[in-house]
Amino acid sequence: xxxxxxxxxxxxxxxxxxxxxxxxxxxxxxxxxxxxxxxxxxxxxxxxxxxxxxxxxxxxxxxxxxxxxxxxxxxxxxxxxxxxxxxxxxxxxxxxxxxxxxxxxxxxxxxxxxxxxxxxxxxxxxxxxxxxxxxxxxxxxxxxxxxxxxxxxxxxxxxxxxxxxxxxxxxxxxxxxxxxxxxxxxxxxxxxxxxxxxxxxxxxxxxxxxxxxxxxxxxxxxxxxxxxxxxxx
Amino acid sequence: xxxxxxxxxxxxxxxxxxxxxxxxxxxxxxxxxxxxxxxxxxxxxxxxxxxxxxxxxxxxxxxxxxxxxxxxxxxxxxxxxxxxxxxxxxxxxxxxxxxxxxxxxxxxxxxxxxxxxxxxxxxxxxxxxxxxxxxxxxxxxxxxxxxxxxxxxxxxxxxxxxxxxxxxxxxxxxxxxxxxxxxxxxxxxxxxxxxxxxxxxxxxxxxxxxxxxxxxxxxxxxxxxxxxxxxxxxxxxxxxxxxxxxxxxxxxxxxxxxxxxxxxxxxxxxxxxxxxxxxxxxxxxxxxxxxxxxxxxxxxxxxxxxxxxxxxxxxxxxxxxxxxxxxxxxxxxxxxxxxxxxxxxxxxxxxxxxxxxxxxxxxxxxxxxxxxxxxxxxxxxxxxxxxxxx
Numbered sequence: 076x077x078x079x080x081x082x083x084x085x086x087x088x089x090x091x092x093x094x095x096x097x098x099x100x101x102x103x104x105x106x107x108x109x110x111x112x113x114x115x116x117x118x119x120x121x122x123x124x125x126x127x128x129x130x131x132x133x134x135x136x137x138x139x140x141x142x143x144x145x146x147x148x149x150x151x152x153x154x155x156x157x158x159x160x161x162x163x164x165x166x167x168x169x170x171x172x173x174x175x176x177x178x179x180x181x182x183x184x185x186x187x188x189x190x191x192x193x194x195x196x197x198x199x200x201x202x203x204x205x206x207x208x209x210x211x212x213x214x215x216x217x218x219x220x221x222x223x224x225x226x227x228x229x230x231x232x233x234x235x236x237x238x239x240x241x242x243x244x245x246x247x248x249x250x251x252x253x254x255x256x257x258x259x260x261x262x263x264x265x266x267x268x269x270x271x272x273x274x275x276x277x278x279x280x281x282x283x284x285x286x287x288x289x290x291x292x293x294x295x296x297x298x299x300x301x302x303x304x305x306x307x308x
Numbered sequence: 309x310x311x312x313x314x315x316x317x318x319x320x321x322x323x324x325x326x327x328x329x330x331x332x333x334x335x336x337x338x339x340x341x342x343x344x345x346x347x348x349x350x351x352x353x354x355x356x357x358x359x360x361x362x363x364x365x366x367x368x369x370x371x372x373x374x375x376x377x378x379x380x381x382x383x384x385x386x387x388x389x390x391x392x393x394x395x396x397x398x399x400x401x402x403x404x405x406x407x408x409x410x411x412x413x414x415x416x417x418x419x420x421x422x423x424x425x426x427x428x429x430x431x432x433x434x435x436x437x438x439x440x441x442x443x444x445x446x447x448x449x450x451x452x453x454x455x456x457x458x459x460x461x462x463x464x465x466x467x468x469x470x471x472x473x474x475x476x477x478x479x480x481x482x483x484x485x486x487x488x489x490x491x492x493x494x495x496x497x498x499x500x501x502x503x504x505x506x507x508x509x510x511x512x513x514x515x516x517x518x519x520x521x522x523x524x525x526x527x528x529x530x531x532x533x534x535x536x537x538x539x540x541x542x543x544x545x546x547x548x549x550x551x552x553x554x555x556x557x558x559x560x561x562x563x564x565x566x567x568x569x570x571x572x573x574x575x576x577x578x579x580x581x582x583x584x585x586x587x588x589x590x591x592x593x594x595x596x597x598x599x600x601x602x603x604x605x606x607x608x609x610x611x612x613x614x615x616x617x618x619x620x621x622x623x624x625x626x627x628x629x630x631x632x633x634x635x636x637x638x639x640x641x642x643x644x645x646x647x648x649x650x651x652x653x654x655x656x657x658x659x660x661x662x663x664x665x666x667x668x669x670x671x672x673x674x675x676x677x678x679x680x681x682x683x684x685x686x687x688x689x690x691x692x693x694x695x696x697x698x
Contacts, residue, residue: 198660200476200646281471289324289649298650 078279079266082213085287086220093292094225103228105236112237116173117183118296120166122218123246124187127152127163129215136208138271141264148257165246172243201282205272209279210286212268216261217291219250223258226251309387309433313694314379315343316424317686318367319619322649327616328459329484330514331361337617337648338367341682342374342424344382344432345694352432353677355622356420356588357615361512362563363589364415371690373421377408379692382425390433392443396632397597399444403429404594416566419591426592427625431672438671445593447631447667454639454663455480455508463493470497477662480638482508482536488519491526498530506533508638513540513563517547524555534582534611534638536560545577552579560584560611571599575606585636586613587626600633614641620653624673627657631667639663652681 076084093099101107102115130149137145147156154161170180201207230247233239241248269279321337328334342354358365365373385406393399403426411417434441456478458469466483473481481501483494490509498507509532515523520538527535535555539547541563552559560582561574566589574580583603590596596612603610612630615622623642630639642665644651644658651657654676659665668674683689 193654193656196655197645198656198658198665200661202475202477202661206475277471278475281468281475284468285472285475294649 078269078276079262081280082216082265082283083220083262085283086217089217089287089290089292090221090224092290093221094228096290096293098293098297102236103232105232107236109237112233113173113175115296116169116175116233116237117179118298119246120170120183121187121190122295124163124166124184125191126215128191129211133208133212133215136204136212136268137264138267140271141260141267144260144264160245162246162249165249169239169243169246172239173237205274206278206282209265209268209272209274210282212261212265213283213286214291216258216265217287219261220258221292222247222250223255309389309436310347311344311382311385311387311429311432311693312347313345314374314382314425314428314692315345316371316374316688316690316692317341317343317682318371318688318690319682319685320687321617321619321685323617323647324645324649325647326459327647328461329510329616330460330486330512334616337619339615339617339619339622340367340370340374340420340424341619341621341652342428343677343682344425344428346432346436348436350432350436352428352430352435352672353621353675354424354426354428354431354592355619355625356422356424356592357618357622358420359589359615363417363419363566364411364413365418365420369415370418370421370424371688373418374425375690375692377410377418378421378425381406381408382429383693387429387433389437390430390439390444392446396444397594397601400430400594400597403433409591411567417591419566419595420588422595423588423590423592423622426594427587427621427673430593435672440669440671441625441628441673442631442667442669445628445632447628448634449631450667452627452630452639452659452665452667453480454478454642454659454665455482456663457481457640457643458483458497460484460486460490463496466493466497467500470500474501479504480506480508480663482510482638482640485509485511485523486514488523488526491523491530494527494530494532503531506638508532508534508536508560510536510562511538513537513543515539517543517550520551521554524551524557528556532557534558534560536582536584536611537562537564545573545579548574548579549577552581558582558609562586562589562613565599566590568598568602571602575602575608580608582609582611582637584611584613586615587622587629588615588618589613593625593629596629597633600636604635610636611638612636612640614643617647618643619648620644620651620657620675621673621677623657624653624668624675627665627668628673650681650685652677654678 134145150156152162226247230244319339326335358370456473535557558581561580562584642659
């Protein structure tokens with residue numbers, strides 16, 4: 076199996092696990108409590124508010140062939156790609172529309188910042204930045220890949236069961252449209268990255284296993300890990 | 309200085325993957341964290357992990373011991389400031405002496421409970437003095453290197469883990485074993501890790517004497533650095549000595565070494581080459597230092613081990629002890645979020661590439677504990693003193 080196919084099959088597995096989880100299913104059927112929808116919105120915002128920072132890190136490590144694309148994505152996230160809106164602003168609008176007061180919005184932003192701080196303070200297990208960058212790139216593209224397939228479903232259930240307007244859900248609509256392209260470009264970028272840094276197949280497999288040992292979507296959006304979920308099932 | 313309140317958190321932090329050995333398969337940490345607060349508001353944290361197959365304690369009996377015996381003793385005491393001395397056992401003597409030391413059948417010693425209280429006391433007292441534990445335990449080495457661990461399981465699973473450890477640059481690896489059938493698995497790990505890796509095996513008492521001798525014979529060509537707890541504690545020091553006499557691999561005591569009496573018995577019997585000291589098993593910092601002193605006097609070598617599922621609190625205390633005990637040849641622990649879904653400290657204590665870890669210099673243990681994480685994973689919280697229920 077090629078690296079690209081292997082990564083895509085992992086993305087598919089993670090996405091299916093995410094969408095078939097009890098909490099996702101409950102939200103989609105409209106059976107979740109309002110507080111659960113709100114925790115999910117918090118999780119999405121916490122996970123993506125600092126995306127431009129992560130893209131800046133990936134831009135710094137990008138292969139020459141893909142650097143421009145990653146820079147473009149980063150500028151797009153920042154709303155600097157020519158008339159666009161900064162994605163963090165869309166997330167703040169989502170929180171405001173969901174009725175989060177200023178204190179709660181500030182708290183989510185603090186938590187997102189704290190998560191960045193934790194990443195920086197965490198001793199690095201890999202020998203060099205090239206392995207760390209590979210792991211971060213695979214996880215970042217995993218979100219683009221999942222959102223390109225699931226963001227519309229999420230927007231629909233938040234519209235139908237949490238009564239949020241289309242404009243409040245712009246972040247999800249944007250990702251469902253744009254990220255089909257981003258997801259494909261992302262997979263190209265992962266392949267190029269491995270080639271550029273000459274990451275051998277066995278190490279690539281090991282980094283992939285370490286990166287996806289938990290379901291990254293459930294972990295980031297719901298703070299749930301695989302064993303927690305099994306225990307709750 | 310009086311201690312005005314004690315909060316006990318019985319945690320259940322999920323693991324990111326299950327961990328198995330001969331005596332137990334775990335999917336979550338069942339750590340007990342204690343928070344002590346001094347009368348002037350300084351807070352300190354300690355930790356212990358009850359293991360019925362080691363000290364005889366359960367989470368319930370440890371908590372009961374803290375409530376009924378250790379907390380009343382702490383509350384009665386007036387603690388002096390901690391002062392650095394040439395011997396840390398002297399610096400910590402009044403903390404140690406304030407805690408009753410006891411076990412009652414089936415508990416060999418309430419050492420996990422003692423560890424949680426003792427470490428919390430030391431952390432609280434040092435924090436209010438704005439002193440680091442490294443002032444009492446001056447580091448005798450500047451660089452620490454931790455081991456990786458491979459739990460018992462399939463060859464395929466062990467190789468997958470070994471590849472991770474190799475990528476993380478870990479060269480000291482302990483492999484959990486259950487039976488003679490594990491020889492093939494260890495050989496596969498050896499082949500993958502190469503000859504320069506230092507491999508140890510830990511049976512957690514899985515063999516009888518004959519089986520242990522056979523295992524040692526078969527492992528001999530694989531250049532194993534130590535064979536930990538080949539027979540069970542119940543078999544006694546004489547069984548360990550018999551294995552040692554018939555084995556080319558150095559033998560290490562773990563479950564057989566809980567109290568000072570155990571250490572004395574092992575030394576007198578000439579039963580082992582190594583002591584595996586673990587803070588929770590040995591009753592905290594002072595208990596561990598005492599056993600290390602006995603080992604040194606008897607020419608027994610040292611490993612500073614850890615508890616599967618320990619949080620950053622116990623890892624931080626272990627880091628200080630490891631830096632002080634520069635003759636501990638193998639270090640374990642500080643796995644952090646390599647094993648736990650979430651750790652309790654603001655800054656991770658986990659080791660980095662090559663198993664290397666930095667010294668901790670902040671006040672007390674040098675970690676900032678996140679109360680929100682303790683609350684999130686506490687399956688039970690008990691407040692004693694300070695307006696709570698006793």
